Amino acid sequence: MIERRYDAWGRIVGIILRHYYLYRGSIPRIIELAYWPVMQIMLWGFITQYFQQHSSLIAQAGGLLLAGVLLWDVLFRGQLGVSVSFLEELWSRNLGQMFVSPLRPQELAASLMAVSLLRTIIGLSPATLIAWLLYQFDITSMGLSLVAFFGLLMAFSWAIGIAVCAMLLRFGLGAESLAWVSVFALAPVSAVYYPVEILPTWLEYVALFLPSAHVFEGMRSVLLDGYFAWDHFLWAAGLNLAMMVLAMVLFVRAFNSARVGGRLLQSGE
Numbered sequence: 001m002i003e004r005r006y007d008a009w010g011r012i013v014g015i016i017l018r019h020y021y022l023y024r025g026s027i028p029r030i031i032e033l034a035y036w037p038v039m040q041i042m043l044w045g046f047i048t049q050y051f052q053q054h055s056s057l058i059a060q061a062g063g064l065l066l067a068g069v070l071l072w073d074v075l076f077r078g079q080l081g082v083s084v085s086f087l088e089e090l091w092s093r094n095l096g097q098m099f100v101s102p103l104r105p106q107e108l109a110a111s112l113m114a115v116s117l118l119r120t121i122i123g124l125s126p127a128t129l130i131a132w133l134l135y136q137f138d139i140t141s142m143g144l145s146l147v148a149f150f151g152l153l154m155a156f157s158w159a160i161g162i163a164v165c166a167m168l169l170r171f172g173l174g175a176e177s178l179a180w181v182s183v184f185a186l187a188p189v190s191a192v193y194y195p196v197e198i199l200p201t202w203l204e205y206v207a208l209f210l211p212s213a214h215v216f217e218g219m220r221s222v223l224l225d226g227y228f229a230w231d232h233f234l235w236a237a238g239l240n241l242a243m244m245v246l247a248m249v250l251f252v253r254a255f256n257s258a259r260v261g262g263r264l265l266q267s268g269e
Contacts, residue, residue, distance in 0.1 A: 066139070070128060074154060086164075087176055109251055112162070152233070156210075159240065167254070195220060214236035
């Protein structure tokens with residue numbers, strides 16, 4: 001009886017040690033443990049501050065939060081469309097077969113971005129309809145501004161997604177959690193639901209180097225003041241261009257390193 005009890009404890013300890021060694025050897029998994037609580041408290045802390053200081057303003061612009069939610073989902077879904085589509089290839093061990101053909105990494109990246117665009121449009125269409133039917137909020141009332149915001153956020157999401165794909169090629173499936181956490185790391189400083197000025201001074205400088213912060217500042221200018229902020233548009237476009245170039249460089253280099261190291265054939269669940 002005692003031996004059985006010791007055997008049971010031994011099996012339990014064995015499983016615990018298995019996960020201990022798994023986490024000890026994976027920095028992304030360790031970071032993920034604290035990631036979600038930290039992001040949630042930062043995001044909702046800033047939202048609370050904004051509500052406390054501008055409650056009357058929010059009451060005047062009933063669609064402000066709904067617009068923020070819908071445009072944020074463009075960034076989130078766009079990034080997932082790239083990184084999860086790439087993960088599908090890794091999970092199915094398909095990268096090696098794909099690159100037996102003359103397919104180039106730039107062509108794969110372009111294909112992932114096209115898939116991302118389709119997934120985002122399909123995914124957001126029902127939400128946009130529900131916002132109109134249930135809450136009488138028509139996001140298309142922003143007109144051509146909406147087209148600009150959508151395009152800027154999609155471009156930023158692609159840059160993030162391609163960079164995540166580069167990390168997956170470099171570190172393997174141990175880094176797959178980056179596909180879900182990478183965008184949310186930017187949520188508190190993207191000023192989705194509150195202006196950049198709510199952030200601490202040092203975080204304001206970080207936000208100004210993110211295209212998403214300029215997009216959401218521009219969104220508030222359209223909804224609250226009725227004008228299109230060209231300065232935010234140009235800043236977002238320029239930052240997107242720089243980040244897309246950097247992401248593509250990282251992806252091509254990671255691909256070449258994976259090909260030389262034989263990791264294209266070793267990926268999979």
